[in-house]
């Protein structure tokens with residue numbers, strides 16, 4: 001008995017269609033990246049308007065203000081978005097990048113500068129509120145080639161490793177000394193507690209502040 005099937009029972013060969021074939025791992029990743037990019041950029045996908053587009057148009061219409069302030073002895077006038085922090089004004093507009101952005105939320109002290117002699121977290125300070133203010137950053141502490149005594153003390157005491165927190169530590173230390181909170185290592189620790197050092201240089205930082213205060 002023959003086992004051969006009649007010709008009509010054999011399915012015709014399937015035509016290959018690349019556009020209809022299931023995605024390979026490579027095309028899947030490429031498609032995902034393209035869609036992800038569209039979401040990040042903001043736009044319309046499947047009839048949905050994503051927040052990015054709205055935020056972009058809000059940014060275009062956000063109010064700005066003109067502010068004049070003195071930074072490291074130089075009078076500067078700028079027009080900035082009202083939401084600009086002093087830290088971003090210094091870093092992005094004035095290219096004074098010594099003040100560091102650690103947490104951008106008031107928790108680390110890396111952005112500490114002096115405003116009218118008082119230490120502040122510049123990431124939490126709105127630039128437009130500083131009309132007429134005097135700002136001192138790490139770039140303005142030395143007198144020409146002569147370092148501020150606390151800058152020198154940080155070098156002498158070897159009070160840093162990576163250096164990321166150091167500008168904020170020094171400005172905070174200057175404020176701490178001016179405020180007179182330097183009667184003991186414990187008091188210095190307490191009044192410098194808003195400045196975090198991930199490298200753990202606290203013992204030497206306190207020593208640098210203490211020795212500088214002792215020389216005053």
Ligand code: FES
Nearest residue numbers: 102103104109123
């Ligand atoms: Fe301002 Fe951390 S960056 S407190």
Ligand code: FES
Nearest residue numbers: 161163197198199
């Ligand atoms: Fe590295 Fe302080 S020296 S974080």
